[in-house]
Amino acid sequence: MTTATTDLDRPATPPAFQEISPGRKFRNRLATVLVTGAFLVAMVPLVWVIWTVLAKGLHRVLNADWWQKSFGGLTSRNPGGGVYHAIYGTLLQGLLCAVIAVPIAIMVAVYLVEYGRRSRLAKAVTFTVDILSGVPSIVAALFLYALWVTTLGLPRSAFAVSLALVLLMIPVVVRTTEELLKIVPDELREASYALGIPKWKTIVKIVLPTAMSGIITGVMLALARVMGETAPVLVLVGYNQFINYDPFQGNMASLPLLMNSERLTTNAIGEARVWGAAVTLVLIITVFNLLGSLLSRLTAIKTK
Amino acid sequence: MSDRSSLRRPATTATSGGPRGGGVTDDEQFAEAPIPSPPSQSAAKHGRLGDRVFAGFATGAGVFMVVLIAAIGIFLLIQAIPPLADNKASFLFSRTWNADPADLNFGVLDLLLVTVFSSVFALVIAMPVSLGIALFLTQYAPRRAARPLAYLVDLLAAVPSIIYGLWGLEVLAPALSGFSVWLNENLGWIPIFADGNVSAQIGQTIFVAGIVLAVMLLPIITAVSREVFDRTPTPHLEGAIALGATKWEVIRTTVLPFGRPGYISASMLGLGRALGETIALLIILSTTTQFFGWSLFDGGDTIASKIARASAEFNDPKAAGAYVAAGLVLFALTFVVNAAARAIVAGHKEYE
Amino acid sequence: MAKRIDIKDLNLFYGSFHAVDGVTLAVPPRNVTAFIGPSGCGKSTVLRSLNRMHEVIPGARAEGQVLLDGEDIYSAAVDPVSVRRTIGMVFQRPNPFPTMSIRDNVVAGLRLAGVRDRKRLDEVAERALRGANLWAEVKDRLGKPGGGLSGGQQQRLCIARAIAVQPDVLLMDEPCSALDPISTLAIEDLIGELKKDYTIVIVTHNMQQAARVSDQTAFFNLAGVGQPGKLIEVDDTEKIFSNPSTKATEDYISGRFG
Numbered sequence A: 001m002t003t004a005t006t007d008l009d010r011p012a013t014p015p016a017f018q019e020i021s022p023g024r025k026f027r028n029r030l031a032t033v034l035v036t037g038a039f040l041v042a043m044v045p046l047v048w049v050i051w052t053v054l055a056k057g058l059h060r061v062l063n064a065d066w067w068q069k070s071f072g073g074l075t076s077r078n079p080g081g082g083v084y085h086a087i088y089g090t091l092l093q094g095l096l097c098a099v100i101a102v103p104i105a106i107m108v109a110v111y112l113v114e115y116g117r118r119s120r121l122a123k124a125v126t127f128t129v130d131i132l133s134g135v136p137s138i139v140a141a142l143f144l145y146a147l148w149v150t151t152l153g154l155p156r157s158a159f160a161v162s163l164a165l166v167l168l169m170i171p172v173v174v175r176t177t178e179e180l181l182k183i184v185p186d187e188l189r190e191a192s193y194a195l196g197i198p199k200w201k202t203i204v205k206i207v208l209p210t211a212m213s214g215i216i217t218g219v220m221l222a223l224a225r226v227m228g229e230t231a232p233v234l235v236l237v238g239y240n241q242f243i244n245y246d247p248f249q250g251n252m253a254s255l256p257l258l259m260n261s262e263r264l265t266t267n268a269i270g271e272a273r274v275w276g277a278a279v280t281l282v283l284i285i286t287v288f289n290l291l292g293s294l295l296s297r298l299t300a301i302k303t304k
Numbered sequence B: 001m002s003d004r005s006s007l008r009r010p011a012t013t014a015t016s017g018g019p020r021g022g023g024v025t026d027d028e029q030f031a032e033a034p035i036p037s038p039p040s041q042s043a044a045k046h047g048r049l050g051d052r053v054f055a056g057f058a059t060g061a062g063v064f065m066v067v068l069i070a071a072i073g074i075f076l077l078i079q080a081i082p083p084l085a086d087n088k089a090s091f092l093f094s095r096t097w098n099a100d101p102a103d104l105n106f107g108v109l110d111l112l113l114v115t116v117f118s119s120v121f122a123l124v125i126a127m128p129v130s131l132g133i134a135l136f137l138t139q140y141a142p143r144r145a146a147r148p149l150a151y152l153v154d155l156l157a158a159v160p161s162i163i164y165g166l167w168g169l170e171v172l173a174p175a176l177s178g179f180s181v182w183l184n185e186n187l188g189w190i191p192i193f194a195d196g197n198v199s200a201q202i203g204q205t206i207f208v209a210g211i212v213l214a215v216m217l218l219p220i221i222t223a224v225s226r227e228v229f230d231r232t233p234t235p236h237l238e239g240a241i242a243l244g245a246t247k248w249e250v251i252r253t254t255v256l257p258f259g260r261p262g263y264i265s266a267s268m269l270g271l272g273r274a275l276g277e278t279i280a281l282l283i284i285l286s287t288t289t290q291f292f293g294w295s296l297f298d299g300g301d302t303i304a305s306k307i308a309r310a311s312a313e314f315n316d317p318k319a320a321g322a323y324v325a326a327g328l329v330l331f332a333l334t335f336v337v338n339a340a341a342r343a344i345v346a347g348h349k350e351y352e
Numbered sequence C: 001m002a003k004r005i006d007i008k009d010l011n012l013f014y015g016s017f018h019a020v021d022g023v024t025l026a027v028p029p030r031n032v033t034a035f036i037g038p039s040g041c042g043k044s045t046v047l048r049s050l051n052r053m054h055e056v057i058p059g060a061r062a063e064g065q066v067l068l069d070g071e072d073i074y075s076a077a078v079d080p081v082s083v084r085r086t087i088g089m090v091f092q093r094p095n096p097f098p099t100m101s102i103r104d105n106v107v108a109g110l111r112l113a114g115v116r117d118r119k120r121l122d123e124v125a126e127r128a129l130r131g132a133n134l135w136a137e138v139k140d141r142l143g144k145p146g147g148g149l150s151g152g153q154q155q156r157l158c159i160a161r162a163i164a165v166q167p168d169v170l171l172m173d174e175p176c177s178a179l180d181p182i183s184t185l186a187i188e189d190l191i192g193e194l195k196k197d198y199t200i201v202i203v204t205h206n207m208q209q210a211a212r213v214s215d216q217t218a219f220f221n222l223a224g225v226g227q228p229g230k231l232i233e234v235d236d237t238e239k240i241f242s243n244p245s246t247k248a249t250e251d252y253i254s255g256r257f258g
Ligand SMILES: Nc1ncnc2c1ncn2[C@@H]1O[C@H](COP(=O)(O)OP(=O)(O)OP(=O)(O)O)[C@@H](O)[C@H]1O
Pocket: C014, C017, C019, C037, C038, C039, C040, C041, C042, C043, C044, C045, C046, C057, C229
């Protein structure tokens, strides 16, 4: 719009384009600067947090013991040991949670998209999924405590943690699956019905496989999220320095729980344990995220 | 042609049907699914049974969700009633918290105030920044770069809150120490910057916790806002561009009005998350025996952090019940905030 | 195999909207019947009601009778799933299953009904693909996804998929409207061959196509905007195209229509 013309070679005729007033130009520039600045501001904590985690914890995890030993029998003065007991706990609790949550969530989404369609029950279900997705993890943990420990009289255990995580995972997977099922074209369902394939087989063999790649990604992301949850492990299971393989009995460590316990060890050894566990947790979350996109790429629908 | 004979066409016909025969009989197959034929055929039955069972499972899963939410409410309520009955203080209006089962004397007000105050403070910081990020990603960033850049913002959501908490306590609090003290000294006449009940210099304050919370809200608010901004109808945009509007004017006249309800709803969702955040606040905030005094340099506990702090000692059902009662308040609070967030977008069909 | 269809006083509704009014029509076996008529007159609606595909649409319902060799397909004792197994359908847009290979697409109907025998499935696949004039083009890439074929090939794949379950009747809703002239010709040839074994009903907007492939033609029309569609006349294709008995048919065929 504006050209770099000097007074001398400015044409006698009025310019072909109207000049933009300086005020408008200024506001436009300012907006650009502010908006770009906002993005850069967001990058500051991201880089800072990742840097902190690596700087404080990386040295601790570059050690074979870290991945093969627990802190069993070590006091706050013993520098060695590792977190394999907590890695086991985190993975086991996440896995148990997924095994329970994913089938339920997929069936709920199937109900909403394939069966419910605008019925009153479907509206109620959508509403409850919305509520559940807003339930704070500490409330989910309290509910499980009220159910598992107070009402059923069962001991705190890793399995109770998994159940609390189920409450947090279900709404995420329902949402993802629902969106994916909605974009499966009706033509595919019709083609299947026209072959004389019953509705349930159409759903199981045609509709769900078409959406599967996306569902897998969604599950992996949800899993990565719940494995970093701290509130449920605080309420529902005790910390254990030793490995415990049994999800139904006894205390079991997990990475967030270990971090929360060791942060009370106020010396350099405790510090290194906490941040080493942080690196490990971030690593696991990263792996699950990458695994999600890798699996979805492997299972993506191919045309060639 | 009788049904049976027509359906049981000899396989030989089929195989010798040649390329055009289309003869692809599968005897068992068709013996099972004839039409029109008596309904006693097993395939038809099987199909119907399978459909009924599967539909039953799906509907059951749906009903389970409704039951689950009801169960959460009811269980918490049942656990909360006995301690509430024995409570010597007013649960909603008392500011002291004593969950000793022998001497129940607990009120949620102070916790509630800290919860809401810190969340709102976090929201005040996160809202404008998220708006800027969402506009940057949808309107300013080059098309190719928008996705990877958005991914970076989403990464903020992948960091577990316990790491944010530790970072806040060990890194951010010392880094902000000077700034906190400066604010306190120079702007202390404004109530929220007045002397708090913990040290502004050490920084185990609502101020630091709120900033950490704000960082955690950025990806949440940005993600939803980005989506609605992206849906601004092209004709609106082109209309404004054709009038010779600058980029900012285009955004102000089309993108922002179109996206406002979505942005507000996103912010409410963020608020819901902030209210329930537990571990980061548990780590950062220092406990104090004094009441909350409306200063950013106060410490204390939110409902969630109070529950988590006490969770190791949940051995007496009555003591635990007191915390369950507080949890119920939190549940109700997040419920209202989330419902409001959904109600805001529900009125806007253009977002569908 | 090929069976006759008798439609008796069929009325079709979408909720409270009366879409098609009082159709009575006989479709003889081993014969191609074409449905023609202006857009929105209910051709697809009638066609879908012939294998109860209308039931997939919420609120859609049929009144009247559709008899397959004398048996009412709407009778309460009849499972819609087996109706569709017997009366196959090919859609306007080719819709192969995206997750399946070419071979698996063809045998999808059998496999999902529980047929496991690999050898038999392979035979069926080959026969159906030959039947759909597609074998030569795909025999070396049977394991490749169906979505990788051209539009015309995909449509023939869908026809192969439909005939692989060996229906008695084949319904086709504008099967060539998304295809180029060469693929169209290939499908028209195929229809000519399929009618030796199947009863075929085809909806088309292409008069020449109706004239070329069908033995009998049914002309549908709208009485007016918001009015239900009606069957105006049905007769041998030759007669309809040379000497129709109503003025509306003549106008429509000669392109003098509205
Ligand atoms: N799913 C539906 N819900 C409600 N009304 C419908 C639906 N499908 C079709 N209709 C209505 O029924 C009438 C007949 O539609 P139909 O699709 O059968 O017409 P058609 O003759 O096949 O038209 P075309 O040649 O354009 O395919 C139309 O008025 C249409 O609007």
